[in-house]
Amino acid sequence: MRDWIKSSFRNRIFVTVLLVTLLPMLLCDVLVMLIAIGSSESLLYQQAGEELEELERRLDALIEQVDEVTADLAGSTVVRSALRRGGSDSKLLYQVLYQKTEALRSCAVVEVYDAEGERCYTSGGSLEELSLPTGLGPLRSAGESTGLSFQADTEPGLVMSRAVRTYDEEILGYILVHIPRSGFDTLLGDGFGAANDVFLLDGTWRQVYCSDSIHTQEKVDSLRRALLSGESLGDGYYSFYLRRHQASGFTLILQQPKVYTPAVMTSVYFACLMMGLLCLILSLVCAWLLSKYLSKPVNQLDEAMGRVEKGDYDVELISDRSDEMGRLNASFNRMTREYRQNLERSVQHERELNETELSMLQAQLNPHFLYNTLDSMKWLGVTNHVPQVAAMATSLAALLRAGISGEKFITLEQELELVEKYLDIQSMRFEDRFTWETDVDEKYQHCLVPKLILQPLVENAVIHGIANMEDGYIKLSASTRGETLVLAVEDNGQGIPPEILRRLKSPEREMPAGHLGLRNVDRIVRLYYGEEYGISAISSPGMGSRVELRLPEVRKEDENA
Amino acid sequence: MKKMIAVAFALLGIFAAGCARTGDMESSAFAPGEGRRLVIYTSHKQEVYQPLIREFEQRTGIWVELKTGGSTELLEIIAQGDTDCDLMLGGGADSLSAYSFCFSPYHSIYEENIAPEYRSSDGSYSPFSALPVVLIYNTKLVRMNPPTGFASLLDPAWRGKIAFADPAVSGSSYTGLCTLLQALPGDRNENLRCFAANLGGRLLPSSGDVVGAVAEGSCYIGLTLEETALKGMDAGYDIAIVYPEEGTSALADGAAVVAGCAHEGNARLFIDFMLSPEVQQLLPEEFYRHSVYGGDDGLKNIELIDYELDWASSQQSTLLETWGELFEGAQG
Numbered sequence: 001m002r003d004w005i006k007s008s009f010r011n012r013i014f015v016t017v018l019l020v021t022l023l024p025m026l027l028c029d030v031l032v033m034l035i036a037i038g039s040s041e042s043l044l045y046q047q048a049g050e051e052l053e054e055l056e057r058r059l060d061a062l063i064e065q066v067d068e069v070t071a072d073l074a075g076s077t078v079v080r081s082a083l084r085r086g087g088s089d090s091k092l093l094y095q096v097l098y099q100k101t102e103a104l105r106s107c108a109v110v111e112v113y114d115a116e117g118e119r120c121y122t123s124g125g126s127l128e129e130l131s132l133p134t135g136l137g138p139l140r141s142a143g144e145s146t147g148l149s150f151q152a153d154t155e156p157g158l159v160m161s162r163a164v165r166t167y168d169e170e171i172l173g174y175i176l177v178h179i180p181r182s183g184f185d186t187l188l189g190d191g192f193g194a195a196n197d198v199f200l201l202d203g204t205w206r207q208v209y210c211s212d213s214i215h216t217q218e219k220v221d222s223l224r225r226a227l228l229s230g231e232s233l234g235d236g237y238y239s240f241y242l243r244r245h246q247a248s249g250f251t252l253i254l255q256q257p258k259v260y261t262p263a264v265m266t267s268v269y270f271a272c273l274m275m276g277l278l279c280l281i282l283s284l285v286c287a288w289l290l291s292k293y294l295s296k297p298v299n300q301l302d303e304a305m306g307r308v309e310k311g312d313y314d315v316e317l318i319s320d321r322s323d324e325m326g327r328l329n330a331s332f333n334r335m336t337r338e339y340r341q342n343l344e345r346s347v348q349h350e351r352e353l354n355e356t357e358l359s360m361l362q363a364q365l366n367p368h369f370l371y372n373t374l375d376s377m378k379w380l381g382v383t384n385h386v387p388q389v390a391a392m393a394t395s396l397a398a399l400l401r402a403g404i405s406g407e408k409f410i411t412l413e414q415e416l417e418l419v420e421k422y423l424d425i426q427s428m429r430f431e432d433r434f435t436w437e438t439d440v441d442e443k444y445q446h447c448l449v450p451k452l453i454l455q456p457l458v459e460n461a462v463i464h465g466i467a468n469m470e471d472g473y474i475k476l477s478a479s480t481r482g483e484t485l486v487l488a489v490e491d492n493g494q495g496i497p498p499e500i501l502r503r504l505k506s507p508e509r510e511m512p513a514g515h516l517g518l519r520n521v522d523r524i525v526r527l528y529y530g531e532e533y534g535i536s537a538i539s540s541p542g543m544g545s546r547v548e549l550r551l552p553e554v555r556k557e558d559e560n561a
Numbered sequence: 562m563k564k565m566i567a568v569a570f571a572l573l574g575i576f577a578a579g580c581a582r583t584g585d586m587e588s589s590a591f592a593p594g595e596g597r598r599l600v601i602y603t604s605h606k607q608e609v610y611q612p613l614i615r616e617f618e619q620r621t622g623i624w625v626e627l628k629t630g631g632s633t634e635l636l637e638i639i640a641q642g643d644t645d646c647d648l649m650l651g652g653g654a655d656s657l658s659a660y661s662f663c664f665s666p667y668h669s670i671y672e673e674n675i676a677p678e679y680r681s682s683d684g685s686y687s688p689f690s691a692l693p694v695v696l697i698y699n700t701k702l703v704r705m706n707p708p709t710g711f712a713s714l715l716d717p718a719w720r721g722k723i724a725f726a727d728p729a730v731s732g733s734s735y736t737g738l739c740t741l742l743q744a745l746p747g748d749r750n751e752n753l754r755c756f757a758a759n760l761g762g763r764l765l766p767s768s769g770d771v772v773g774a775v776a777e778g779s780c781y782i783g784l785t786l787e788e789t790a791l792k793g794m795d796a797g798y799d800i801a802i803v804y805p806e807e808g809t810s811a812l813a814d815g816a817a818v819v820a821g822c823a824h825e826g827n828a829r830l831f832i833d834f835m836l837s838p839e840v841q842q843l844l845p846e847e848f849y850r851h852s853v854y855g856g857d858d859g860l861k862n863i864e865l866i867d868y869e870l871d872w873a874s875s876q877q878s879t880l881l882e883t884w885g886e887l888f889e890g891a892q893g
Contacts, residue, residue: 136616204593204625205591206615
């Protein structure tokens with residue numbers, strides 16, 4: 001992966017863009033979900049707290065009311081005297097009972113029991129014979145307490161009891177207030193959300209009231225079991241909010257259906273996941289396109305460079321950009337263009353050299369034949385006692401040998417020898433009508449020069465300079481001008497015609513036939529050493545001429561090195 | 562890059578933690594401490610244990626956890642030792658004494674009040690209530706000459722009309738059979754053979770079926786516990802109870818504290834509560850049972866034999882084996 005990222009500029013951009021776009025999106029995705037769940041849960045929590053408070057308030061009010069009513073009844077002399085008298089027919093007691101319990105009767109039944117546990121009076125319907133044990137249940141707890149005592153009724157409901165005592169604490173009877181399920185429904189029914197359920201459990205979590213009428217006992221039992229085994233009361237579907245009711249020691253439980261049930265959570269997770277996937281796809285597409293767009297010029301440049309490396313110099317980057325990439329492209333184009341031109345130039349040089357070489361090779365056939373012939377002539381001259389012929393043939397043969405030898409460069413000393421041979425021949429031909437002089441310092445003798453480079457200049461001086469003179473004079477000299485070796489051929493002949501002189505100075509150096517020697521020398525020197533080298537001439541009609549050949553000063557040792 | 566991945570994982574962690582949060586309030590604050598708990602195994606019916614346990618909880622504030630089942634089944638669980646049970650409530654005195662090795666002896670503060678015949682010799686169990694064996698008959702079908710005692714069960718006149726549960730299955734039925742054998746004069750084996758023959762091949766699967774079988778008329782007379790019969794009468798069945806003239810047994814059921822239990826103190830509190838005068842007084846009124854105090858008026862009027870508990874225990878396997886053979890013979 002790391003290698004893949006590092007392998008390309010585009011991959012780096014791709015991964016960076018992917019992370020930069022994906023992470024914030026995923027973050028938002030998760031945060032939105034967390035905030036949605038959190039806020040909804042805290043709202044529900046708050047709601048449950050408020051509802052529990054309201055329920056507690058109502059329960060407090062009820063207990064306060066019952067406490068007041070039962071205390072009134074227990075303290076009433078009518079009740080006491082009726083109980084002391086016995087029987088269940090005291091009209092006065094009924095009057096007091098109905099009067100005191102008026103506010104309670106909508107949700108509660110108030111009953112009066114005698115000291116033996118027989119029911120004597122009731123605010124409810126018919127008075128059936130009923131007796132309760134005084135040693136157990138509500139009557140016992142009432143008897144043991146001076147105030148109001150609370151108990152879960154045998155049928156679901158609440159029973160509150162208070163003993164009626166004489167002034168010397170003797171128990172005359174009991175007042176019981178039953179609040180059945182229906183009573184609680186009236187009392188608490190609108191105190192909590194319709195979807196919620198309320199449990200009122202006694203001190204050991206036995207059911208007093210449950211607002212849900214179906215499977216009530218099972219629910220209470222399972223809550224109690226969960227509490228005792230230390231498990232969480234809540235399951236995936238309901239949250240439970242608990243509050244201890246201080247006055248009675250009972251526990252109020254609010255059961256609230258969860259908004260985020262497992263099924264809802266599954267779909268929330270699913271939605272979140274889908275959103276995440278969408279983010280991923282979007283980011284991938286964005287990263288892909290952006291990385292492609294950004295890396296395109298770099299890739300183009302890279303590709304073009306690759307092609308250049310493989311030898312394709314015709315690559316041209318077309319771009320209308322004016323930024324750094326645009327400038328880089330332009331630079332690249334400029335570079336390849338220059339390279340291309342250089343290459344073309346060097347190819348041209350090579351071709352010309354080859355052509356010259358070829359023509360020289362072609363020319364080698366004749367010199368061989370000529371050389372052999374000259375050799376024969378020399379021996380003919382010797383045997384026939386014509387020494388001039390022999391000398392001429394020897395010089396010519398030496399010149400020819402030099403011409404066909406494979407070496408391209410020779411020392412100036414050797415070159416001067418060849419020139420001397422040439423001049424020997426010409427002096428025989430011109431019957432000694434000219435003299436020559438060589439003025440080359442010893443230090444230049446080992447300079448390397450192209451083979452037979454001086455001969456055309458000397459030939460030019462002889463043919464076009466002093467040919468028609470009786471006392472011609474040719475001087476060869478060598479000097480240096482900086483790093484440049486200057487070889488000069490001077491004559492005192494008729495001079496170079498101005499036309500030729502002009503052409504020699506022009507860049508093309510086109511020469512008419514007969515003066516090709518100068519041009520060739522010039523070309524050879526320029527091809528070998530560069531444009532700054534070549535020949536130049538000074539001349540005026542009738543006053544002779546001086547032709548200079550400029551070469552780099554290369555010594556034999558340097559060449560070897 | 563690595564940091565980014567780390568941040569992403571941290572966010573996922575927060576996300577998971579957020580999901581784990583629920584709206585529940587801390588409920589453990591409402592759970593009682595170990596000192597306020599008691600685990601009871603009971604073979605009693607709900608109408609017996611529920612008022613007792615509610616009252617006990619109300620008085621003491623101790624939270625009772627309950628497991629119900631057959632007495633033999635529960636005793637077996639306790640005997641295996643791997644149990645959280647503190648108190649075994651229910652089971653005959655004979656069964657409880659058979660498993661006395663599982664129990665920690667306790668002498669209730671009301672021990673003095675208990676009639677000597679119901680007290681356990683070693684205190685391994687405490688008696689709760691006395692359950693006499695009685696005869697019942699259908700008052701519509703039997704108008705003349707109702708049964709008078711165990712002898713009637715051997716009377717060929719009732720052959721095939723007797724409701725009796727299989728003693729191999731029902732503990733109370735076995736007690737009834739032993740009472741019959743002990744109360745009747747003469748050879749017990751002969752009487753056993755005679756009684757088996759007189760059933761005429763009819764044997765009810767459960768002691769609970771006896772009252773029903775008599776009330777609906779498929780049987781004329783039956784042998785069962787007084788508690789069951791009284792409940793049936795209260796439910797409006799046309800049956801009548803006959804206390805055998807030969808005398809009958811009134812075996813106690815009881816409760817026992819499991820040895821090495823977690824809440825022994827609370828278990829003892831329950832035994833004291835169950836033997837308290839208020840509860841004992843309630844037994845005849847509310848539960849159709851007799852108090853083990855002995856001062857019970859109802860029990861005084863019943864002729865009781867001196868039930869040989871040891872014989873009944875020691876002979877159980879042989880007796881039931883013989884019974885099985887005889888009954889198959891009678892069926893055949």
